[in-house]
Amino acid sequence: MEVEKDVYIKQYSSDEVDDDGRIKRTGNVVTATTHIITVVVGAGVLALAWAIAQLGWLAGISVMIIFSSISIYTYNLIADCYRYPDSVNGKRNYTYMQAVHSYLGGTMHVFCGLVQYGKLAGITVGYTITSSTSMVAIKKLICFHKNGHGAYCKFSNNPYMIGFGVLQILLSQIPNFHKLTLLSTIAAITSFGYALIGSGLSLAVVVSGKGETTHLFGTKVGPELSGEDKIWRILSALGNIALACSYATVVYDIMDTLKSYPSERIQMRKANVFGIITMTILFLLCGCFGYAAFGDHTPGNILTGFGFYEPFWLVAIGNVCIIIHMVGAYQVLAQPLFRIVEMGANMMWPRSDFINNERKHKIGSLTFNVNLFRLIWRTIFVIMATVIAMAMPFFNEFLALLGAFGFWPLIVFFPVQMHISQKQINRFSLKWCVLQLLSFVCFLISVAAAVGATHGISKNITKYKLFRYKQ
Template sequence: MDVETNGKTVSQVDDDGKPNRTGNVLTATTHIITVVVGAGVLALPWAMAQLGWMGGVGVMVTFSCISIFTYNLLADCYRYPHPVSGSRNYTYMQAVKSYLGGRMHIACGIVQYSKLAGITVGYTITTSTSLVAIKKAGCFHRHGHQAYCKFSNNPFMAAFGVLQIFLSQIPNFHELTWLSAIACITSFGYALIGSGLSLSVLLQGQGRPTSINGVGVGPELSGEDKMWRIFSAMGNIALACSYSTVVFDIMDTLKSSPPECKQMKKANLLGITTMTALFLACGSLGYSAFGDKTPGNILTGFGFYEPFWLVDIGNIFIIMHMLGAYQVLAQVFFLIVEMGAKMMWPVSDFVHKEYPCRIGKMTLNLNKFRLVWRTIFVIISTSLAMAMPFFNEFLALLGAFGFWPLIVFFPIQMHIAQRQVKTFSLRWCALQLLSSVCLLVSLAATVGAIHGISHNLSKYKPFMYKQ
């Protein structure tokens, strides 16, 4: 459909017949920053403490530079076969299928959706950790900082799981735009509170000694444990740099002129540069404040006791962010399973039939398959979180698992296919070398995270952990 504007005919539909998109570099940059600023930011001071000034700053900057490069390669793959004039790929998996074929498409789906499922476990751990921290803050405020204030995460995880079971029955919950606004405000809120409290410690002259090499080997830390912590710290940083699961969703909001790939490259540079500056500030301030004793999460590890109300506000922000973010990501996983079920059982009432249900002034459509499947999923993810409620190690595992395949391997392979880079040419060898090095880093971080989880499980019985 065309309309007349200032004497010019302007189309209201895009090149694929869908409504015109209105996004630009600024909106794409905002989306990137909103996605990457998550609870993982609060683990960066701990990662900095394990790596030290040289390693911490070096790893953050290196990962950011690699991310800018590979996300730019990914931006060129939004259209197929040409970055400017080709047809649009609406999802990461669709782009992989276009450039690399069906087998790679399946492999990408397994990695992407496994990570999405894993993130729901991480969000459950993060939420319960913050809820326990609020309870502990009140306990320490009333009874003193030396009081015994340890509580089980399990009741809080169970309550969070029950709430998510109800929220999961709302179809298309991910389309509620206010969730993104809340996520943006609250994520910046707790990141700034954590950084601000760290800065206040430094301004009061109470900062702890730091080191260029991080936590030193000694009576409390063996050389082997130091190595495992370094690997786990790299996983924490890798998770903080990731927005690969939504990169094509962001590009799909950009107007078609100038070309989406050019706009996205500018947004990648602006977004990742801003992200890196925030990460360096948060990590550096937290490490400077607490030195070798930097907690795994600066708002829940009780590096700060007072003002307890501000610590509580920071944790409330985390809970609000996790509450909505869980559904935003879980809905993507839910929908792919339900699409497969509808294809497999095309005439089943159990899978297809909707039952209207009125709650107050709101009417919801309930579906038996959705009710059963989503409930089972939330129960499983909550049970896994209760069995392994270890914040840093689980975040490191998620970061390590997704970094190489989604941020490095697939973008590089699609670029090689798109530009028809000759095998064993200088560019081909350089790209494969980068991919190989990142694979080794991801494997090391994965092993470090798994070692940390297994080490904690040897000390704490499953479902019996107290924070």
């Protein structure tokens, strides 16, 4: 880490850096809340109506509120562990992995890195799928509007994934997370746009009296749905909700943008509360109104699943908002992955010009730096994510698998164990037992959701030819 510190000292004067030699931070509660909303209010919010349809009113709303409450508690534990050993004056942990290493040791540090950065890579694939799905949905909307709802309007997602990938190659040259505030703000605003459009259109259906029949316990078992499939859908729905509550993969990257006074811990605790309450309100609006509008036939995504055809221009605007949000959210989630790889390369080869040298270039009045290692490796990463998305474009099941993969370890297990270590809570004391029970219950939920998502993906793969998917 000293290598990176030296680099900062060389690039900036002493009045521009914090006491640890890094560039002085200017973030606050508002910017942190913006980043949280950008990450959590993703297109997955539009899948929550489908999730509530599988769980029903009682379980669906209860699970959302319970998951949100758990998230506020555990994210506050994460905020408390930003510094070590003292949460106010201790040494900063620049990444989630560093915090786990400080409090729990090397083995847990490796496990955390595998889960965290594996999930980040997976989410970029998911966002590529989501953006292309919305692009195709716009084209289909125009086709249906011109030719009628019964017309054949199927199009390949692949050209749109490639276009999205090209754009992300360019945006991936943004050097670090600190430069993402504008992009993140635009993404956060558009996330409100499509969430409100989706819930508004659903509410209009309900108010007009055209809403479908709903049930306290969700979709009914019958000719169209076997008992076995009902169970699989419930498990997948849990995974969708779990993913929707997750920003643990970037929580320390967000904290690392906060100015040092008041303490990062205090600012992040406020941002956690504001961000998760906002998230929960939007989730309940989209999920409840969507289920009330479509009942047992709720689509996997209320804007791209063609629950709505008209007004086609408003549905199209909603999908444009999704695309813009995916552009920004991709970078908010990819930058921590870029950062950890580049920090590792810097530490292993501190004297390499290829890895460390920034070359200044000027086009007209615009001046920018180009780092060859950053240019090449980030480009390769985006290409790989795009190819994987083209090979497996299953929206709901993929979201559920990612949610299950990261929910327990990142949102519950590591925060609980770090808190126990930090506060030196005695083994088998009442608080220790309650915390371990919470962790175990969430572990069971993660396993169940992963099994359900894997089952859904395996069913789709048997019907699908690689790179030939049409929506």
